[in-house]
Amino acid sequence: MSLRPLISIVDDDESVRESLPDLLTELGFTAQAFSSAEAFLESGDLNQTRCLILDIAMPSMSGPDLQRELTLRKHAIPIIFITAHSDENVRTLLLGKGAVECLFKPFSETSLLAAISVSLQVN
Amino acid sequence: MENALTHVVNSLPGLLWTARPDGQIDFLNRRWCDYTGLQADRGLGVGWQSVVHAADLPELIERWQAIRVSGEPGEIEARLRRFDGEYRWFLCRISPLSEASGSPVKWCGLHIDIEDKRRDEDMLRASERRSHMIIDGLPTLVAISSATFQLESANLHYLEYFGGTMDELKALGPVHNCHPHDRPGIMAARQLALETGRPYEIEARRRRADGAYRWFHLRHFPLKDTHGRIVLWCLLQTDIEDRKRAEALLAGERSLLEMVAAGESMSRILEALCQLVEETVSGCFCSVVLVDSSGTRLAHGAAPSLPASFIDSIVGLPVNLTSGPCAMAVCRNEQVVVADLASETRWAAYEWCPLALAQGLQACWSTPISSAAGKVLGEFAIYYTEPRTPTPEHQAMISQIKHIASIAIARAQNDAALKRSETFLAETRRISSIGGFSKRGATDEITWSKEIYRMYEFDPAVPVTLDLIYSRIHPEDLPSVLELIELQRSGCDYEHEYRLLMPDSSIKYLHVIGHASVDHAGQLEYITTIQDITERRRSEEALAKARSELAHMARVTSLGALTASIAHEVNQPLSGIITNASTCLRMLAADPPNIDGARETARRTIRDGNRASDVIMRLRALFTKKTVVTESIDLNEATREVIALSRSELQRNRVIVQTELADNLPCVVGDRVQLQQVILNLLLNASDAMSGIDDHPRQLVISTELYEGDQVRLGVKDSGVGFDSHDVNRLFEAFYTTKSTGMGIGLSVSLSIIESHQGHIWATPNEGPGATFFFSIPQRGEGDTLGSSSVAGRATDLADDQQPTGKAQ
Numbered sequence: 001m002s003l004r005p006l007i008s009i010v011d012d013d014e015s016v017r018e019s020l021p022d023l024l025t026e027l028g029f030t031a032q033a034f035s036s037a038e039a040f041l042e043s044g045d046l047n048q049t050r051c052l053i054l055d056i057a058m059p060s061m062s063g064p065d066l067q068r069e070l071t072l073r074k075h076a077i078p079i080i081f082i083t084a085h086s087d088e089n090v091r092t093l094l095l096g097k098g099a100v101e102c103l104f105k106p107f108s109e110t111s112l113l114a115a116i117s118v119s120l121q122v123n
Numbered sequence: 124m125e126n127a128l129t130h131v132v133n134s135l136p137g138l139l140w141t142a143r144p145d146g147q148i149d150f151l152n153r154r155w156c157d158y159t160g161l162q163a164d165r166g167l168g169v170g171w172q173s174v175v176h177a178a179d180l181p182e183l184i185e186r187w188q189a190i191r192v193s194g195e196p197g198e199i200e201a202r203l204r205r206f207d208g209e210y211r212w213f214l215c216r217i218s219p220l221s222e223a224s225g226s227p228v229k230w231c232g233l234h235i236d237i238e239d240k241r242r243d244e245d246m247l248r249a250s251e252r253r254s255h256m257i258i259d260g261l262p263t264l265v266a267i268s269s270a271t272f273q274l275e276s277a278n279l280h281y282l283e284y285f286g287g288t289m290d291e292l293k294a295l296g297p298v299h300n301c302h303p304h305d306r307p308g309i310m311a312a313r314q315l316a317l318e319t320g321r322p323y324e325i326e327a328r329r330r331r332a333d334g335a336y337r338w339f340h341l342r343h344f345p346l347k348d349t350h351g352r353i354v355l356w357c358l359l360q361t362d363i364e365d366r367k368r369a370e371a372l373l374a375g376e377r378s379l380l381e382m383v384a385a386g387e388s389m390s391r392i393l394e395a396l397c398q399l400v401e402e403t404v405s406g407c408f409c410s411v412v413l414v415d416s417s418g419t420r421l422a423h424g425a426a427p428s429l430p431a432s433f434i435d436s437i438v439g440l441p442v443n444l445t446s447g448p449c450a451m452a453v454c455r456n457e458q459v460v461v462a463d464l465a466s467e468t469r470w471a472a473y474e475w476c477p478l479a480l481a482q483g484l485q486a487c488w489s490t491p492i493s494s495a496a497g498k499v500l501g502e503f504a505i506y507y508t509e510p511r512t513p514t515p516e517h518q519a520m521i522s523q524i525k526h527i528a529s530i531a532i533a534r535a536q537n538d539a540a541l542k543r544s545e546t547f548l549a550e551t552r553r554i555s556s557i558g559g560f561s562k563r564g565a566t567d568e569i570t571w572s573k574e575i576y577r578m579y580e581f582d583p584a585v586p587v588t589l590d591l592i593y594s595r596i597h598p599e600d601l602p603s604v605l606e607l608i609e610l611q612r613s614g615c616d617y618e619h620e621y622r623l624l625m626p627d628s629s630i631k632y633l634h635v636i637g638h639a640s641v642d643h644a645g646q647l648e649y650i651t652t653i654q655d656i657t658e659r660r661r662s663e664e665a666l667a668k669a670r671s672e673l674a675h676m677a678r679v680t681s682l683g684a685l686t687a688s689i690a691h692e693v694n695q696p697l698s699g700i701i702t703n704a705s706t707c708l709r710m711l712a713a714d715p716p717n718i719d720g721a722r723e724t725a726r727r728t729i730r731d732g733n734r735a736s737d738v739i740m741r742l743r744a745l746f747t748k749k750t751v752v753t754e755s756i757d758l759n760e761a762t763r764e765v766i767a768l769s770r771s772e773l774q775r776n777r778v779i780v781q782t783e784l785a786d787n788l789p790c791v792v793g794d795r796v797q798l799q800q801v802i803l804n805l806l807l808n809a810s811d812a813m814s815g816i817d818d819h820p821r822q823l824v825i826s827t828e829l830y831e832g833d834q835v836r837l838g839v840k841d842s843g844v845g846f847d848s849h850d851v852n853r854l855f856e857a858f859y860t861t862k863s864t865g866m867g868i869g870l871s872v873s874l875s876i877i878e879s880h881q882g883h884i885w886a887t888p889n890e891g892p893g894a895t896f897f898f899s900i901p902q903r904g905e906g907d908t909l910g911s912s913s914v915a916g917r918a919t920d921l922a923d924d925q926q927p928t929g930k931a932q
Contacts, residue, residue: 012774015698015699015731015734016695016698016699016702018699018727019702019706019724019731020702022702022720022724023702023705023709026706026710026713027709057774058774059774059778059780060777060820062777084690084695085691085775086690104694105695105698106698106700106701107701109701
């Protein structure tokens with residue numbers, strides 16, 4: 001197991017998949033990006049992932065769908081949802097279902113770091 | 124002496140002869156010989172027989188024999204031939220010349236010419252015979268009685284009518300076979316005549332041999348001798364049954380028509396009609412059966428003397444040829460005569476005949492009753508308890524009766540229809556708040572209906588004047604109304620709307636239509652209807668308000684959705700910018716600084732910045748274009764933009780968008796923003812249609828293609844709930860929606876946009892789940908991206924409809 005915790009990113013938006021892993025690497029994490037929930041589930045990174053940064057709205061399987069699926073598979077990975085729709089109702093709902101945080105795009109480095117550190121403490 | 128005697132005998136004005144006791148003629152005088160032209164010697168013995176008429180001779184010989192045997196004088200009549208061959212009648216008086224012993228020694232005969240007397244007698248007898256013949260031949264009953272009214276003789280008709288011989292009738296006594304009701308009257312008249320010797324006339328019924336009573340007119344008058352003494356009474360009895368019946372029928376018909384005119388109920392009239400026939404034609408039963416309003420079933424009319432159970436079995440039968448004679452008569456509009464029900468085989472299916480026979484009826488004549496226009500209203504039936512066929516008299520009466528029945532039924536139906544339509548009209552007026560008034564141009568005399576009083580809220584007791592009307596009209600509308608009144612002088616038809624200002628300051632809207640006509644006196648008259656349209660106006664205003672609210676809501680809703688879309692589209696690149704910028708700073712702050720990484724992240728920051736800028740530019744394009752701009756549009760590009768704008772919305776709905784955009788698609792001409800609104804609407808509708816679908820992917824295929832040579836078609840195919848095929852015509856109507864949250868405006872707006880682009884918009888159900896919505900619009904005229912065959916096709920179309928594509932420019 002690497003000393004640098006693995007953070008997985010699932011987002012269908014390419015610019016997120018492009019920029020976020022670089023930032024996380026700079027922050028001292030190992031980052032892996034997936035374009036869909038299915039791709040993440042099929043990867044071998046589930047067990048190594050210490051924190052999941054997950055887009056809510058995606059075609060086919062959505063972020064919350066993936067959360068449900070992971071719960072079913074007994075993978076208790078802390079999840080930070082990210083979304084371009086700033087909807088407080090959705091945020092409240094997701095936090096209620098066990099998400100560590102729900103960040104509205106564009107989010108600051110500080111808020112991202114805070115959420116990640118909470119996730120890692122949960123572990 | 125002998126000579127002298129002979130001379131005398133020869134000179135006697137008679138034909139004289141003598142005969143011997145044995146009958147042989149032994150002497151004929153000169154006159155005999157002169158008359159017969161026979162020589163005396165030729166006539167002696169039995170020679171005389173040659174001048175006796177052959178027809179008279181045998182009787183004469185016999186008689187002559189008898190006289191001789193009796194020895195008494197006697198007379199014989201016979202014709203003797205004159206010398207010129209003419210026969211004349213003679214009376215021959217024969218006397219015996221007897222001796223003292225008493226036995227005749229000679230017979231003496233004298234012929235007296237009785238030709239003239241005989242002729243007179245013959246004439247008298249002939250005259251008597253003629254008289255008898257005449258009396259017998261008189262079409263009337265003649266009876267002769269003595270001065271004391273003892274019946275002496277009667278003519279043949281008399282005997283035949285009463286059905287007895289002279290002696291039998293004499294035995295019956297005076298005023299025999301008279302109707303008991305009429306007998307006292309006749310007895311009184313006879314008594315008076317006997318006392319006064321004056322003739323009398325009276326009408327009475329007398330019983331015929333078959334038992335039927337018939338009406339007679341009796342004239343009883345005395346015959347007097349030269350001294351003025353009554354010797355005989357003559358009774359003339361003329362049959363007036365037909366006249367009486369016709370009179371009764373006529374009186375009955377008149378009373379029926381009076382009932383019709385007085386508006387008596389149809390059932391009462393028809394009942395009276397049946398009773399009239401039953402009274403007029405003895406021994407019959409009548410009924411009237413009607414056709415119901417549907418024209419398919421028999422309905423009850425009247426049958427005062429027939430058992431209800433029998434009529435009930437007829438009422439309700441279908442009008443056809445099989446259910447009975449009544450139905451058949453109605454069905455064929457022809458008289459149906461059943462002379463003998465017992466031998467009738469028709470209508471077996473309904474067992475009609477056994478039904479009638481069970482009531483003791485044996486004959487039925489059913490005659491259809493038709494209106495003046497030829498419509499069959501019902502039928503009139505006559506029943507008999509014995510087999511019978513109608514006589515011409517019956518037919519004449521039936522034809523009269525059915526005519527009256529037709530009048531009564533038609534009148535009743537007209538009355539009912541009139542009453543219905545009056546009620547209907549009054550009700551319609553009340554419901555629709557329509558009033559009417561008439562106004563005479565010259566006099567300004569106004570007649571108002573009740574409804575108008577109600578509308579204007581005037582006391583119906585107050586006479587209406589123009590000034591009173593003006594006082595109610597809204598001051599702002601008064602000038603236009605006055606103009607209208609002026610217009611009325613010219614006799615024009617008019618239509619106008621104006622308001623009333625009521626005392627409580629409420630407003631009423633009235634719609635008035637006036638029609639000018641010229642009455643029989645040549646005077647201009649306006650018939651005007653006024654409708655209170657206040658309610659309608661209020662509804663229209665409420666509807667307009669609701670519409671504008673709806674439109675506002677639609678705008679707000681779509682703006683909200685749009686804002687969310689815009690935020691999403693802008694937030695994505697912003698998120699990239701911030702992340703990249705953070706990474707960039709981190710890379711630069713590292714020791715040593717990661718210059719290459721920082722450069723790369725800075726480049727990405729710029730790219731995302733441009734991306735955000737693009738979004739803003741598209742928004743500016745959407746919101747700043749207020750006027751309709753026509754430009755050349757690449758539908759593929761426009762579609763991609765819409766997909767980009769609505770992506771987040773579609774994603775949230777978990778819709779998988781697949782694009783099948785044709786390469787080298789020709790441009791179209793139109794308003795880009797409007798067309799994008801249509802595409803957006805179709806996408807969002809498709810997304811909504813799939814919102815409840817969980818058993819298969821929410822697949823959305825948006826495609827573009829060249830269509831029918833000169834059109835560009837865009838299709839949006841979903842796998843949603845689809846639509847019922849009977850809704851296909853309503854999909855594009857405003858406010859029609861199958862969605863619980865939708866307004867139903869989108870597609871109607873889309874329709875108007877596409878139509879303004881000379882295009883078509885339509886929908887078809889998919890073979891699988893869901894539906895596909897298409898629109899097509901003409902490609903741009905100057906487009907140069909088409910193959911040569913398409914250009915040729917387009918040229919043909921242009922020639923056909925003379926309308927160049929791209930005319931929207």
